[in-house]
Amino acid sequence: MLVSVVRFCKGYVDFTARGRSPERLLNLTAVRGISLWNPKPVEGGVCGSMYASDYRRIRPLAARAGVAARVERRHGLPFIVNRYKGRLGLPVGAVLGAVLIVFLSQFLWSLRIVGADNISERKIRDCLADNGITVGTRKSAVDVDKTERGMLLELDDIRWLSVNLLGCTADIEVREKAKKPDVMSLEPCNIKAKEDGVITSVKARGGFSEVKVGSGVVKGDLLVSGVKMTKLNTPSYLHADADVYADVYSERELKIPKQYDYYSLSENTAERKRMRLFGLELPVTFSFAAYDDAVFTLREESLCVNDTLLPLSLLTETERGLSRHEAAPDREQAKTVFRNAELLYEAFSRPEGTVKRRDLTVTEDEEGFSCHFSCVFNENIAEEAEFSVTEG
Amino acid sequence: MKRPTARIPLDLGTAPLIEMIGNRSVSVEGSTGILLYETTNIKIGTNRMVLSFEGRGLGVRCVSGSCVEITGYVTKIEFVS
Numbered sequence: 001m002l003v004s005v006v007r008f009c010k011g012y013v014d015f016t017a018r019g020r021s022p023e024r025l026l027n028l029t030a031v032r033g034i035s036l037w038n039p040k041p042v043e044g045g046v047c048g049s050m051y052a053s054d055y056r057r058i059r060p061l062a063a064r065a066g067v068a069a070r071v072e073r074r075h076g077l078p079f080i081v082n083r084y085k086g087r088l089g090l091p092v093g094a095v096l097g098a099v100l101i102v103f104l105s106q107f108l109w110s111l112r113i114v115g116a117d118n119i120s121e122r123k124i125r126d127c128l129a130d131n132g133i134t135v136g137t138r139k140s141a142v143d144v145d146k147t148e149r150g151m152l153l154e155l156d157d158i159r160w161l162s163v164n165l166l167g168c169t170a171d172i173e174v175r176e177k178a179k180k181p182d183v184m185s186l187e188p189c190n191i192k193a194k195e196d197g198v199i200t201s202v203k204a205r206g207g208f209s210e211v212k213v214g215s216g217v218v219k220g221d222l223l224v225s226g227v228k229m230t231k232l233n234t235p236s237y238l239h240a241d242a243d244v245y246a247d248v249y250s251e252r253e254l255k256i257p258k259q260y261d262y263y264s265l266s267e268n269t270a271e272r273k274r275m276r277l278f279g280l281e282l283p284v285t286f287s288f289a290a291y292d293d294a295v296f297t298l299r300e301e302s303l304c305v306n307d308t309l310l311p312l313s314l315l316t317e318t319e320r321g322l323s324r325h326e327a328a329p330d331r332e333q334a335k336t337v338f339r340n341a342e343l344l345y346e347a348f349s350r351p352e353g354t355v356k357r358r359d360l361t362v363t364e365d366e367e368g369f370s371c372h373f374s375c376v377f378n379e380n381i382a383e384e385a386e387f388s389v390t391e392g
Numbered sequence: 393m394k395r396p397t398a399r400i401p402l403d404l405g406t407a408p409l410i411e412m413i414g415n416r417s418v419s420v421e422g423s424t425g426i427l428l429y430e431t432t433n434i435k436i437g438t439n440r441m442v443l444s445f446e447g448r449g450l451g452v453r454c455v456s457g458s459c460v461e462i463t464g465y466v467t468k469i470e471f472v473s
Contacts, residue, residue, distance in 0.1 A: 024425070027426055039451070
């Protein structure tokens, strides 16, 4: 391999020597220390390869051996350079290219964040930007220690952080803080009702039930006690733990006007593209359409070659116009709206409760439609209430 | 009692040194030049004799002032005085 590189750099020729005594040419070159490789017999002579500089020396030797040497093919850098000698642009371009590579190597081309599973990558990038690391930052201007300290102070969810500059990529390695495990408290406590209701089941794992199935309770009532009197008439305290299910009555009032306005996405769309290179944004496409009411979306696609993120990205900003509509629902439509609103309330506000009964009453007045919604949920109303014990 | 073997003194000062790896490669040290170069026959001159190698696909891999390396399928070696 190394020999091939040396031969390429020095330049070599394939030649054929035909004549009276081609073997003598081999002997003469060998005696004079001329390097000749791949000598092969051909009809009436030999062929082989030698350095271009040596080939000039064998002309008198060929004459002595009575052979005529002829170059068949030229190889190597000197011949390539010679071929492009008249074209000044090529060496100038090569030099400029080399200078450009050296210049661009002094900047950060991409940031790679590793280990951020629960923390937003955007948040880390913003924090990095605050501490002086963005795409396009000069590498010599990056103070790694200062950045690490600053980021650890700013981001509470991070336990350890390391900034490694590898070529033109800044590898940000992050270790998140371990979440505090939920340790079950063993402090003495009672179980109290967190809502009014009628008890349907009591499952006490610790403590002594103070209510029975069918009992009515109000918010704050003692459901399961963590205090027990011993035979010596002294209190003993324990951690009460229970699931107490009760039918809980819930009422809600909802209103909608008879006429109201709302916005929806229209078909009007305008798209603008920008190219971002080292933080510099250049417009690629133009769109002069503008809407009074609009929403925007921004999408960024970065150029990636061999898993290396290049500092060239295409930003696509889409503007979608909003159209304003007037709605004047009738009674049935209003009922559907109320019904949907209530279903959303049940699904998201009381996800653990089971609906046992629901009533929806829609009334109409001059202002609009009102809905009285009553519902009975069966849910766990147990709530721990710790108390302090002072030993005397 | 074992008697020491009588040794014949040899004058190898100008004799060629031939090293063979099977019949595929021959290295001749002490050559004075290649006399014939064909794919079936290569003759190498030394101080005392001419070495003739016959075979198939013969070729000279390396030539220097006093050393020649031949590769190929050698079938016959002849010492011509």
